[in-house]
Amino acid sequence: MADATISGGLPQGRGAKTASPGGPMLAADGTPLRASLARSLRRQKMRALLLIAPLLLFILVTFVMPIGDMLFRSVENHIVADTLPRTVAALRDDPSEVPGEPVFRAMAEDLQVAVEEKTHTQLGTRLNYESSGMSSLLRGTGRDVKGMGEDVAKAVTGLDDAWEEPGTWVALLADPAWVQTQAEWAAADDKSPEPAFAASAAATERLPRTVEAYQAFAHVTQADDGDSVTEEEPWNLAYVALADDLRADPGAAEAFEGDNRARLDALSAAVADGTVPAVSYRDMFVESDDAWGEPGTWSVLRTFSSRFTPGYYLNAVDLKLGPNGIEMREPKDRIYLQLFVRTLVMSLVITGTCILLGYPIAFLLANLPERTANLLMILVLLPFWTSLLVRTSAWKVLLQQQGVINDILVWLGIVGDGNRLALINNQTGTIIAMTHILLPFMILPLYSVMKGIPKSYVRAAKSLGANDWTAFWRVYFPQSVPGIGAGSILCFILAIGYYITPELVGGTKGVFISNRIAYHISDSLNWGLAAALGTILLAVVMLLYWAYDRLVGIDNVKLGG
Amino acid sequence: MVQAQRDSAFVQFERVQKSYDGQTLVVKDLNLTVPKGEFLTMLGPSGSGKTTTLMMLAGFETATHGQIRLNGRNINDVPPHKRGIGMVFQNYALFPHMSVAENLAFPLDVRSLGKAEKEQKVKRALDMVQMGQFANRRPGQLSGGQQQRIALARALVFEPELVLMDEPLGALDKQLREHMQFEIKHIADSLGITVVYVTHDQTEALTMSDRVAVFNDGVIQQLAPPDELYEAPMNSFVARFIGENNTMTGVVTALDGSRCVVRLDSGDEIDAKPVNVAKVGERTKVSIRPERVETNKARLRPGAHTLTARVEEFIYMGDMFRTRLSVAGNSNFIMKTRNAPDQVRLEPGAEIEIGWLPEDCRALDAA
Known part of the structure; x- marks a missing residue:
């Protein structure tokens, strides 16, 4: 087979060389050899791609x-x-610490919509991650926002009952074209939603605040509640906006005709003489909660108003974005840096103990006669066949203060009954249980590398005059280093992301960053922070991997001889 | 020089036995004396005990019974690293994580030699095998033949008096192997070291050795210089194992000191030299080398027995003609003749008369 390829390949190569001296190598038919080769390999590549396609798809969907x-x-x-x-x-146009009326009015509209759509609690939860108190603030004011402007609405409707009629508002503000479409829709009486409300040009020009407030109301009514604006009385906000518009533009009525004009004229007079009171949203918000008058609240809103934020990452490394830029969190709130460091240090310790315990076993496995080695191998693999939970629970039984190990130590008189060792619910417990669980991941790569080291190397070393230790240390050990490398990477990366075991035996002092991530995923529901912590963990692992590659070289990692 | 040192027993095996499982003996009652400066080859098929013997000498296996002496001292309980024996392994066993120079310096390092002395010795050893310019390479970057040289240099660099070689040329191609055979032989001779060499390649054994010990079944079948081994095999195993050989079985009908007559199973009678037959009527296997078969009656002694042979096949081999004959019921009887101007090329089917000098045909045991 090999002969055939060689004898088949050589003449062609020679021919190609003579055919084009100095130029690109040509195949027998005159096409460039490179292109010819690529074509002949394409089928093979396609087939290989097809073979891995299911896995690729799976990985793409479930992993990438x-x-x-x-x-x-x-x-x-x-x-x-x-x-x-x-x-x-509105905040973008208002740089003052506590913003002015337009921002508060915008806030009232937004909050009214959010309350109708029940999204203000989610917002409260999100902002509460950054500044505690935001959640209750938004909930509280959310309850009050419906009542804001109540007295204005009362005064307006007291002036003319017609303002209570939904039809009055539609007649005043709607675009004639929309009125016609709406009438057709109403006549058709099918299940489709009402056509989106459109304001007339005159209303948009002369009553801008009213149109804005009414449109927010119309959107919620039509899209979220599935009702018709012709049947719903607008929010108080619309009354306040109308009063504000007429206060700013007393002659607005001139743009309208008929009943609309008459009502607006009457209302405009009432606004001017104070029958309809002037209200301040700012006052209403501060009345709802003093926090609205404080710069801190607005600084949080301003800081987290952008669509992308470094906030989660800062949070994940115990920093926060304050009004004066990035600053450290309060000492009592700093937990993540310490947790990252603990996770790294404990993973290193676990990897170290795995090397210490695993190396001699792997050495024995690789050098014992086959039958004994097979038995030993079964013992090494036994933990693999036992459920992780069972093993971890077994450690709970063994390690607790009234557990088997402490009992034996007390019985042997090594420790007194009064001061039994705390072996569980702390770092010791995590290290012991994790070492046990990760040990096979150290032993197996070590074993397969050691199995590939011929016995003749140590024999040669001895025949050259090296004693047992020198032969081991200078000849055997350097060749087993790739196994240590592979085992260490496996153990370390597994350890750094381990969750179940630290959770069960780690107590509070022995938990890892992964436990905190799980907490944020399933309990606090702060997924952004969980994602940031996870991303940092991923980055740290990749950084360490890179450093390992630079220091040891990834070629020096072998999973088999 | 070699002859002068022959007398002293440098390596001595005395009643050495070895068993791995406590049931069978791999080496049975080995007695072997190697004088200083000798190139001794242990030759035999796999499983014959030759490598085990070598490993016992190196110290990697312990003798179950008996004594191994080096320079008069019992070394049974001396660990390998204190024996001071150089060894070349089958797959060279060059340390892959060290450069060539570091490999060579290793035995000097463990002996705590000074830096300058170390460098000088490494350089000399490398020059000896003409590998001076490869000092900084890794073993993985060298070809098989180059690795072989380095392994040899490493085994010699700490100047051991005894060097063991365990099929060192087994992984090389034929041409390189032949070249290295001479080179190893020359180096061994010029340094005056004692070499115990293990191989299953008889040509290698014959070319290189002062003496060859043919192993089979844990026993030395014959210990002799190469020429004697080839010309005068002591039993049918050695005859079969060394070189090409025609064998025929029969019964001794007459026995007279240095000559005997054997009646073959086909009924034909031939002349032979009794080697290990004792009396008339004993069954024997006669052995004759293909190149000692004679077709020219003039070269035979008067009255010598001849056999009628039919030519089955004629093969032209360049320097030789190889003719397959049917003789006395044996259709695989080979005759080799030199390609000389007067030599006739035999046609298949032709009938010829063949014979031989009685001393070339050896009557051996019937096994």
Whole structure:
């Protein structure tokens, strides 16, 4: 077979050389050899690709996409901009610490919409990660926002009952074209939603605040509640906006005709003489909660109003984005840096103990006669066939203060009954149980590398005059280093992301960063922070991997001889 | 020089036995004396006990019984690293994580030699095998033949008096193997070291050795210089194992000191030299080398027995003609004749008369 290829290949190569001296190598038919080769390999490549396609797809869907989603979630911050769009826009034009009336009015509209859509609690939860108190603030004011402007609405409707009629508002503000479409829709009486409300040009020009407030109301009514604006009385906000518009533009009525004009004229007079009171949203918010008058609240909103935020990452390394830039968290709130360091240090310790315990076993395995080695191998693999939970629970039984190990130590008189060792629910427990669980991952690569080291090397060393230790240390050990490398990487990377065992035996002092991530995923529901912590963990592992490659060289990692 | 040192027993095996499982003996009652400066080859098929014997000498296996002496001292309980024996392994066993120079310096390092002395010895050893320019390479970057040289240099660099070689040329191609055979032989001779060499390649054994010990079944079948081994095998195993050989079985009908007559199973009678037959009527296996078969009656002694042979096949081999004959019921009887101007090329089917000098045909045991 090999002969055939060689004899088949050589003449062609020679021919090609003579055919084009100095130029690119040509195949027998005159095409460039490189292209010819690529063509002949293409089929093979396609077939290989087809073979891995199912796995590729699987990985893409179950691994790459979730990781991408995680990376995205760790910086994503759409909720503020999506829930409070008018406020965010208004804040952009108002740099003062506690913003002015337009921002508060925008806030009232946004909050009214959010309350109707029940999204203000989610926003509260999100902002509470950054500054505690935001959740209750938004919930509280969310309850009050419906009542804001109540006296204005009362005064307006007291002036003319017609303002209570939904039809009055539609007649005043709607675009004639929309009125016609709406009438056709009503006549058809099918299940489709009402055509989206459109305001007339005159209303948009002369009553801008009213149109804005009414449109927010119309959107919620039509899209979220599935009702018709012709049957619903607008929110108080619309009354306040109408009063504000007429106060700013007393002659607005001239743009309208008929009943509309008469009502607006009457209302405009009432606004001017104070029958309809002037109200301040700012006052109403501060009345609802003093926090609205404090710069801190607005600084949080301003800071997290952008669609992407470094907040989760800062949080994940015990920093926060304050009004004066990035600063350390309060000492009592700093937990993650310490947890990262603990995770790294404990993973290193576990890897170290795995090397210490695993190396002699692997050495024995590789050098014992086959039958004994097979028995030993079964013992090494036995833990693999036992459920992880069972093994960890067994450690709970063994390690607890009234457990088997302490009992034996007390019985032997090594420790007194009064001061039994605390072996569980602390770092010791995590290290012991994790070493046991990860040991096979150290032994197996070591074993397969050691199995590939011929016995003749040590024999040669001895015949050259080296004693047992020198032969081991200078000849055998260096050749087993790739196994240590492979085992260490496996153990360390597994350890750094381990969750179940630290959770069960680690107590509070022996938990890893993964336990905190799990907490944020399933209990606190702060997925952004969980994603940021996970991303940092991923980055740290990759950084260490890179450093390992630079220091030891990844070629020096072998999983087999 | 070699002759002068022959008398002293440098390596001595005395009643050495070895068993791995406690049931069978791999080496049975081995007695062997190697004088200083000798190149001794242990030759035999696999499983014959030759490698075990070598490993016992190196110290990697312990003798179950008996004594092994080196320079008069019992070394049974001396660990390998204190025996001071150089060894070349089958697959060279060059340390892959060290450069060539570091490999060579290793035995000097463990002996705590000074830096300058070390460098000088490494350089000399490398020059000896003409590998001076490869000092900084890794073994993995060298060809098989180059690795072989380095392994040899490493086994010699600490100047041992005894060097063991365990099929060192087994992994090389034929041409390189032949070249290295001479080179190893020359180096061994010029350094005056004692070499115990293990191989299953008879040509290698014959070319290199002062003496060859043919092993089979844990026993030395014959210990003799190469020429004697080839010309005068002591039993049918050695005759069969060394070189090409025609064998025929029969019964001794007459026995007279240095000559005997054997009646073959086909009924034909031939002349032979009794080697290990004792009396008339004993069954025997006669052995004759293909190149000692004679077709020219003039070269035979008067009255010598001849046999009628039919030519089955004629093969032209360049320097030789190889003719397959049917003789006395044996259709695989080989005759080799030199390609000389007067030599006739035999046609298949032709009938010829063949014979031989009685001393070339050896009547051996019937086994």
